[in-house]
Amino acid sequence: MTLPIFLVGARGCGKTTVGQALALAQGCQFIDTDFWLQETAQQTIADIVARDGWETFRARETDALKAVTAPARVIATGGGIILSEYNRHFMREKGIVVYLCAPVAVLADRLEAFPEEGQRPTLTGKPISEEVSEVLALRDALYREAAHHVVNAAQLPGQVVSDIEAALQLARAS
Numbered sequence: 001m002t003l004p005i006f007l008v009g010a011r012g013c014g015k016t017t018v019g020q021a022l023a024l025a026q027g028c029q030f031i032d033t034d035f036w037l038q039e040t041a042q043q044t045i046a047d048i049v050a051r052d053g054w055e056t057f058r059a060r061e062t063d064a065l066k067a068v069t070a071p072a073r074v075i076a077t078g079g080g081i082i083l084s085e086y087n088r089h090f091m092r093e094k095g096i097v098v099y100l101c102a103p104v105a106v107l108a109d110r111l112e113a114f115p116e117e118g119q120r121p122t123l124t125g126k127p128i129s130e131e132v133s134e135v136l137a138l139r140d141a142l143y144r145e146a147a148h149h150v151v152n153a154a155q156l157p158g159q160v161v162s163d164i165e166a167a168l169q170l171a172r173a174s
């Protein structure tokens, strides 16, 4: 049985982008909790948050995580999935968790170029660069706590995929 691979990390670290390429390389199915949730709810995340609040979104995110978890899948998660202790333990127990780690400047540049506001409503009400810095400072330890592997996500997507594959291979061999 091939364990599911969970990609975690901040908004803009490339979970969706790298996840699709990794799934292709591994011959796995690709699933994204943000996409799955929005399709199932027939609403954007911004609309869910505006109508029902972040707490409701977080509860639905945990439901999404449980629903999509299955063998032979690469699962791109939402940037805040690690806020829940339940989610962190669930991912570690059910599969292999990879933290796509990138510095604030890289994340902020990507988010400024591709804001996708429907999927990424503001978390703090602050400008992007300030928000990324503040949120990453609070979450970096949680990404690390959840992760089996940490990779440098500031590289080109193909190199990030290669680094993840190398880490998985090394772990299998040891």
Ligand SMILES: Nc1ncnc2c1ncn2[C@@H]1O[C@H](COP(=O)(O)OP(=O)(O)OP(=O)(O)O)[C@@H](O)[C@H]1O
Residues within 6 Å of the ligand: 009, 010, 011, 012, 013, 014, 015, 016, 017, 018, 034, 076, 077, 078, 079, 110, 111, 114, 119, 120, 153, 154, 155, 156, 157, 160
């Ligand atoms: N390694 C990379 N190099 C250059 N650009 C990238 C890389 N990874 C992602 N990007 C770009 O950055 C933007 C954000 O990437 P992506 O949507 O994959 O991030 P994410 O981690 O899934 O974010 P979220 O937590 O909001 O779902 C995209 O427009 C994508 O093209």
Ligand SMILES: O=C(O)C1=C[C@@H](O)[C@@H](O)[C@H](O)C1
Residues within 6 Å of the ligand: 010, 011, 034, 045, 077, 078, 079, 080, 081, 119, 120, 121, 123
């Ligand atoms: O970092 C976050 O808290 C979020 C990231 C996105 O992937 C979405 O899951 C949502 O906008 C929340």
Ligand SMILES: [Mg+2]
Residues within 6 Å of the ligand: 015, 016, 017, 032, 034, 076, 077, 078
């Ligand atoms: Mg994504």
